[in-house]
Amino acid sequence: MTLSRIELDGVGSPSALAQRIHELEPDLPLDFSMEVLCRRLDIESIEELPVSSIAAAMLLMHPDKAWGSIVVAQGTSPRRRRFSIGHELGHFLLPSHRPFEGTQFACSHADLRLENTGEANRARKMEAEANRFAARLLMPPQRIRGNHKCRQPDLAEVVRLSQEFNVSKAAMARSYVDALRECLALVVVRDGWIEQAHRPNDFPWINHNIRGPIPRDSIAHDHGLSPGQITEMEECEPETWLGPAGVRKVEALSEQVLAQTDGWAMILLHAELAEQE
Numbered sequence: 467m468t469l470s471r472i473e474l475d476g477v478g479s480p481s482a483l484a485q486r487i488h489e490l491e492p493d494l495p496l497d498f499s500m501e502v503l504c505r506r507l508d509i510e511s512i513e514e515l516p517v518s519s520i521a522a523a524m525l526l527m528h529p530d531k532a533w534g535s536i537v538v539a540q541g542t543s544p545r546r547r548r549f550s551i552g553h554e555l556g557h558f559l560l561p562s563h564r565p566f567e568g569t570q571f572a573c574s575h576a577d578l579r580l581e582n583t584g585e586a587n588r589a590r591k592m593e594a595e596a597n598r599f600a601a602r603l604l605m606p607p608q609r610i611r612g613n614h615k616c617r618q619p620d621l622a623e624v625v626r627l628s629q630e631f632n633v634s635k636a637a638m639a640r641s642y643v644d645a646l647r648e649c650l651a652l653v654v655v656r657d658g659w660i661e662q663a664h665r666p667n668d669f670p671w672i673n674h675n676i677r678g679p680i681p682r683d684s685i686a687h688d689h690g691l692s693p694g695q696i697t698e699m700e701e702c703e704p705e706t707w708l709g710p711a712g713v714r715k716v717e718a719l720s721e722q723v724l725a726q727t728d729g730w731a732m733i734l735l736h737a738e739l740a741e742q743e
């Protein structure tokens with residue numbers, strides 16, 4: 467690896483910065499070493515420490531960003547650890563990212579899930595941007611598409627790709643929905659309640675609330691699967707998930723469920739949009 471930080475000068479957006487790194491290092495394997503990459507980019511050490519119960523990862527750095535040092539909470543799984551390191555590297559490399567006066571970046575589990583880079587609150591915007599950078603660095607959209615082996619979107623592919631890219635299934639599922647050309651959304655549920663929804667802009671509005679119950683007529687309701695099992699991608703009534711305006715936009719809606727441990731499950735929704743008049 468010959469990459470150096472000077473070659474990234476002037477790149478300010480999270481996606482462009484991740485893309486630039488891949489352009490400069492086109493032969494990076496899918497599961498490349500974050501340690502080696504970080505060392506090339508002036509991160510002097512990556513440590514695991516029992517950081518406080520609220521922080522999942524931290525970036526300690528020189529005020530003018532001459533060097534940085536990353537701390538990841540002890541006990542973080544290896545795949546989540548890669549994402550946490552990517553997130554802190556994002557804070558280090560993104561020129562506009564500065565911690566508040568007299569502090570360092572200390573990022574919580576909730577920070578590591580923020581997605582809205584258009585957020586008005588500066589602190590939350592920086593967290594969402596660091597996540598965007600980590601996702602695009604670890605799972606570049608073109609490499610997801612290039613390694614996708616099914617004709618149709620499929621959660622079994624999400625599981626397989628998460629292994630190839632050495633990332634968590636949750637992180638891969640979000641990047642997969644963003645990368646594929648099809649109109650997809652991801653809903654994460656626990657014990658029958660909706661916990662998160664990841665819905666790119668082209669996907670019609672989902673008519674169910676976060677922290678509300680999953681729809682009674684959905685395949686996910688009473689799926690009866692054991693952890694690790696996946697249903698077929700099956701067509702469902704669009705009304706199951708979508709409100710009237712959404713229903714008018716789609717020709718067909720399909721749903722697929724992956725059961726996980728502790729009552730968690732992932733639902734992939736695939737909408738085929740009606741032709742615009």
Ligand SMILES: [Zn+2]
Pocket residue numbers: 553554557571572573574577592593596
């Ligand atoms: Zn952060």
